[in-house]
Amino acid sequence: MKKAEIPKETVNRLPLYLRCLNRILLRGHKTISSSELANLVSMGPAKIRKDLSYFGKFGTRGVGYEVKPLIARIREILNLDKNWTLALVGVGNVGSALLSYPGFNRGCFKFELIFDDDPEIIGKEISGKKVHDSSEISDLVKKSSIKIGIIAVPNEKAYDVADQLVRGGISGIINFAPVYLDTPDGVKVYQIDLSTELSSLTYHLVS
Amino acid sequence: MKKAEIPKETVNRLPLYLRCLNRILLRGHKTISSSELANLVSMGPAKIRKDLSYFGKFGTRGVGYEVKPLIARIREILNLDKNWTLALVGVGNVGSALLSYPGFNRGCFKFELIFDDDPEIIGKEISGKKVHDSSEISDLVKKSSIKIGIIAVPNEKAYDVADQLVRGGISGIINFAPVYLDTPDGVKVYQIDLSTELSSLTYHLVS
Numbered sequence: 001m002k003k004a005e006i007p008k009e010t011v012n013r014l015p016l017y018l019r020c021l022n023r024i025l026l027r028g029h030k031t032i033s034s035s036e037l038a039n040l041v042s043m044g045p046a047k048i049r050k051d052l053s054y055f056g057k058f059g060t061r062g063v064g065y066e067v068k069p070l071i072a073r074i075r076e077i078l079n080l081d082k083n084w085t086l087a088l089v090g091v092g093n094v095g096s097a098l099l100s101y102p103g104f105n106r107g108c109f110k111f112e113l114i115f116d117d118d119p120e121i122i123g124k125e126i127s128g129k130k131v132h133d134s135s136e137i138s139d140l141v142k143k144s145s146i147k148i149g150i151i152a153v154p155n156e157k158a159y160d161v162a163d164q165l166v167r168g169g170i171s172g173i174i175n176f177a178p179v180y181l182d183t184p185d186g187v188k189v190y191q192i193d194l195s196t197e198l199s200s201l202t203y204h205l206v207s
Numbered sequence: 208m209k210k211a212e213i214p215k216e217t218v219n220r221l222p223l224y225l226r227c228l229n230r231i232l233l234r235g236h237k238t239i240s241s242s243e244l245a246n247l248v249s250m251g252p253a254k255i256r257k258d259l260s261y262f263g264k265f266g267t268r269g270v271g272y273e274v275k276p277l278i279a280r281i282r283e284i285l286n287l288d289k290n291w292t293l294a295l296v297g298v299g300n301v302g303s304a305l306l307s308y309p310g311f312n313r314g315c316f317k318f319e320l321i322f323d324d325d326p327e328i329i330g331k332e333i334s335g336k337k338v339h340d341s342s343e344i345s346d347l348v349k350k351s352s353i354k355i356g357i358i359a360v361p362n363e364k365a366y367d368v369a370d371q372l373v374r375g376g377i378s379g380i381i382n383f384a385p386v387y388l389d390t391p392d393g394v395k396v397y398q399i400d401l402s403t404e405l406s407s408l409t410y411h412l413v414s
Contacts, residue, residue: 008249012223015406023398026387042215078406079413097304101401108409109402147412172408180233190408191230194308195316197404199222199285201379201397202315205354206286
């Protein structure tokens with residue numbers, strides 16, 4: 001089945017499935033039943049079976065789903081099987097953490113260009129990458145094949161950085177600054193807000 | 208309506224709504240129609256209206272939903288209106304980024320205790336907080352009212368840190384180390400995997 005034929009609501013649920021399946025895999029389990037998975041994601045098993053049926057045959061009655069192939073198929077649908085090169089702007093605390101984060105700067109995401117506007121840092125190497133001057137963002141990004149830019153700069157600088165990334169031809173922005181970025185239609189913005197991400201934990205800690 | 212009566216599947220969708228509504232608010236909009244919100248989250252407007260009807264009356268025909276009260280109600284349901292004090296273990300790159308992350312160490316999440324096992328760092332102050340020796344985790348957490356621990360240490364140390372946090376009486380763990388933590392029934396683990404979080408972006412960048 002082609003990606004376009006998978007209902008949007010099913011696609012919306014894939015990151016949730018992926019998070020649970022990765023955890024199951026880390027635990028060393030090779031299969032999982034639809035009722036176990038249903039329990040982990042707080043959904044009905046029938047709906048899960050329906051969702052997973054869109055991706056092909058992974059389940060065997062009485063055995064359950066094979067975790068590894070299922071993860072691979074979900075990653076493929078979410079385009080996490082491709083290589084994404086990134087431009088990072090801002091190598092303060094957040095930027096440095098991203099550069100050294102295990103499981104991020106390998107696999108499908110790789111930092112190709114990094115920028116900062118601090119003269120003390122420009123030209124130096126961080127995690128094996130030369131830091132370029134932020135004034136060169138649009139030029140250097142244009143010459144690269146980078147499609148995703150990460151903004152990890154103070155709020156007031158985020159707008160200008162976003163403009164430069166857009167002029168460089170980026171099609172997706174991951175924004176760590178808590179400000180609204182107004183981008184052209186073809187450019188998606190993913191706003192990172194840790195407190196929202198953590199709400200699935202806080203919801204369950206108070207009943 | 209009491210929280211317990213809100214269907215789990217609706218609760219699962221709340222972080223998605225919250226992320227979009229926060230973006231709408233940053234943009235300066237005071238109201239949003241169900242069809243606009245439906246478009247942003249790739250769902251049918253009827254389902255959104257049904258979901259939101261569980262929280263009380265926010266919509267006015269022809270005007271739409273009031274964004275601020277809706278955000279407040281969703282945050283309340285997700286327990287993001289409470290104050291959560293945190294214990295952070297590991298003040299390397301990831302830990303330091305969390306300590307200085309704007310919008311995290313204020314609002315509902317506050318770091319109360321921080322730990323590391325590096326003798327060079329123990330006793331020093333980082334972001335105004337004294338760094339304690341990791342061997343004191345269970346003792347100090349037990350004396351506090353902290354319910355959430357954040358693990359930002361290398362993989363091989365994560366297991367022992369989790370044990371110490373559990374012995375300290377923690378009920379939720381946010382784990383940045385890509386390893387499976389086996390915790391008792393009452394302790395929830397939220398595994399942070401940036402590549403999964405970013406899949407909602409990568410899905411839309413290739414069609």
